[in-house]
Amino acid sequence: MKEIGFSSLRTHIILIIFALLFIVPVWTILASSTHTPVTILRDGLQFWFGDNFINTYKSILFEHSGYTKNVTAFRMLINSLILGFGFAIGKVVISSMAAYAIVYFRFKLANFLFWLIFLTLLLPVEVRIVPSFEVLSKLNLLNSYTGLIVPLIASATGTFFFRQFYKSVPDEMLEAAKIDGANSWQFFIDILVPLSKTMMIALFIVMFIVGWNQYLWPIMMTTKPEYSTLLLGIKEIYQSNFEGTYLPEFNKAFAMTILALIVPVVIVIIFQRWFIKGLVDSEK
């Protein structure tokens, strides 16, 4: 057997401590969510599964809840998925195409426009949230998926990454494709997109999580509960637990938290494989 040295032991202890720090809260919430609200109120947080798992999750997923009692967590989950995918896919598509235009089409002001886009990195969403809201309300896009997603999908970071990547693709590649009779669109789809697949997946993962975790924008954009996302649902369910006159149902709140957590984790796990695969076998 291989001997475990002191330093390796120390490393492991540190790693285990930190792993516990991250896992224990999630575990507690997961375990507690399978108990009845009464148990949680009486005995506090639980560290092992109870027998109320199916009940809790069935009721939050399929029973109408919230103040107005007309939205299920399932609906919110779908909304969150639409926002997350729309946000991430939109960002990848828009920023790769914007970067393609900036790098490969020599039009006047291309550089200036790039830096203009780049400058918007300095402006967080919060700064432009009031004008954005104004524009969308005038376009009648409040309470719609379009309004929820479209204003967010332009990405300076993404454009910058793609621009740097495209600049590193040798010019001969474009010339060879030109001689091979590819038009601009074919060059983009047949050559650049497959070459930047890894980058696209990386950007997609990051942006999906950012999109999934959007809070301020959806809360402003949606007033109808049918459009509310999981994160808004969590806020609402905790709020009604603390302020409501019913018996606080912490098991449901915890279950909602678990739901909000599970999707990004699954997405990261799935796409990480592709991401690593792309890193291993791609080259320019």
Next chain:
Amino acid sequence: MGYIEIEKVSKWYKKDHLIIKDLTLSVAKGEFLVIVGPSGCGKSTLLRMIAGLEEINSGVIKIEDEVVNNLSPADRDIAMVFQNYALYPHMNVYKNLSYGLKNRKVPKDIIDKKVKETSKLLQIEELLDRKPSELSGGQRQRVAMGRAIIREPKAFLFDEPLSNLDAKLRHQMRLEIRKLHDKLGITSIYVTHDQVEAMTLADRIVVMNGGRVEQIGTPDEIYNTPASIFVAKFMGTPPMNIFQMKISDGKIDFFGTSVEISNPDGMVFVGIRPEAIQDARSDIVIEVLVTMVERLGSENIIYGECQGEQIVIKSKKMPEKNNSMQFYLSKESIYIFS
């Protein structure tokens, strides 16, 4: 009329700095033309202008009697082999070969047939499923050539295609390119800075310098009757020895031997190829103080001084350093450039 006509073509990026100056050139059908010159002489730019990758600022380029100035590269029906091959890294060899045909909407079964033929011709049949990253330099080179051949274009354009290969492979691929050309007979324009490639591959050589054509001719013509000192020095290794001498009374004093020259009196440049200086007795004898010797195996390159002038000699002799030696050359081997 040539197959590819380049008429009074100029190229500039800034109006006052011409890359190519008023260049006229004609390429015959089926010819293997090599454009050679030092880096920055405009040879690659010229090739790229023929390909349609660079704009032509003035003048006309015709392919098969059709003015192509404003045609896109794809419409000119030419194929190009790039220095770094420019293979599509994410496509396997089959797809790399067929991409151009696919874009031209050639039916699948014909593409398949052509890929098979081309890969057989280039002996890359077993590599069709591989990606470029899994190929060696020589194999990539073959695929790059295959991508050009498969379309059966009007002309092949080669942009220093062998400069990324090691010496041995370069030699082998050089022979193969020439063999392929003899087999396919497609008009080829080949740009290189390597004069050995130019000499071995070309039907005709174009020597370019500073955006101008210095000389056009067969390899023999270029080597035996260089039109200028530039051509004389550029073609041949080691380069020709050039001395400045004075003609008086129709004669020059060539290191002690009087040689009759038909040029009018005045200063001239006198050239002598290193390989023309021999050990065997001949008309002129020169006394050389050997300063350096490079061994090449079959022969040696001797660097020396002759009456204060630097001189390079290619010889089978292996003299000692700092020794004086006698070498001979014939009067006929002297070049005069005025």
